[in-house]
Amino acid sequence: MATRVFGHVTVTTPDLDEPGLYLSHVDTLDSARGIVQDFSFRDADLRSLDLADTQLIAGRIADVRSQRVELQALNLHGVEISGSDLRSVRWSESKLTRVVVRDCKLMGAALDGLVLDDVLFEGCKFDYATFDRMRATGPVAFTGCVLTAAVFSDCDLSDVVFSDCTLRTTEFGGGRYRDTDLRGNDLSTIRGVANLAKVRIDHTQQADLVHALVSELDITVGDD
Template sequence: MGTRTIRRTSVALPSLEDQPGMYLSNVASLEGGRGRVAQFHYGDAALRTLDLADTHLMDGRITGLKTQRARLEKLRVDSVEFTGCDLASLHWSDSKVSRTVFHSCKLMGSTLEDITLDNVLFENCKLDYSTLTGIRATGPVIVSQCSLRETTFAAADLSAALLDDCDLRLTEFNGGKYIGMDLRGNNLSQLRGLASLKQVTIDRAQTLQMAEALAAELDVTYGDDLDDK
């Protein structure tokens, strides 16, 4: 099983090539018999709607999937790779995701609620304008080179998460637990909700960025600006 490591955080990747005799069969749908789809490849589908509930996706690849509206509920996702997917108007809730990679996916404007993440990698993805509520990282999570502009994390537990080289312009943290979350390698100057980010990990050089973000959040007035008037 391969891993992806950034600094002190390592994520276990899907083991699709590591299991002897595994063959991924092409499937025409993600709705499997008895609510289970295993050892599969689902690719290049363009759907008006995707409604999926009470399903276990295991050992598979989903590539180039595009939807106009997606609603996912009570899913279990184990050892799956999502690549180049565009899930518009995504609403995903009450699910558990483990050993899973999202690579170059568009999840803009998504609503993610009560999802447990364990060994999950988001890489080069767009999650702008999304709302993530009650997201729990029970194992390592890496978010690398992703865009999170104006994304809101509410009541999340991301203590086991690392964000690296991400666009965090107007990203907001609204309550939750983030102790130990690694924010090194990002520009933090436009974060919102800094009061929620107690005991996160940053570089000393980022202290000025957080001070800039706090000043903007408090809407302070600088005396030298007054003097120039």
């Protein structure tokens, strides 16, 4: 069983190279049975990628480029997504378990109602993405991700770790942030500071939060 440690959480990742597991190449992720298992889907240029009510179990998605992505009611278990450029993503009401999303572009993505358990986002670009009603039910980490102007709204990010991420004007709206680990990130331009009750930061980040709050409240600091 492969694991990665980030701060206070340990993420269990897919072990797709285990002995006895053979991944078959597939040309599409559509299936009449609604299940695609032990698969490899890679090197595809698509105009659109539409999936609904589908289970993806034990597989790799790599180097996929799509101009439009619509994903609904998916169940991903033991899946690795890497090196992909997914544009105009609309991803809703899905569950991800033991999933790694690595070196992918999901800029401007709209992610709504995702449930995450043992999920790692690594080196991904989420600029201007919106995360609505996302819920972490197990270990989740964002590491080395760019979240410029991304918005989290009505999410439960309890115990989620953000490590070495770019959080430039990232907005944390109303939600749950108990023990959300923000250590090791520049927090000086984040928004929604007042919502971040009970998060984890280090001593050096206290000044970042003060700067962010002063900026967000448009406070003028001066002697006259």
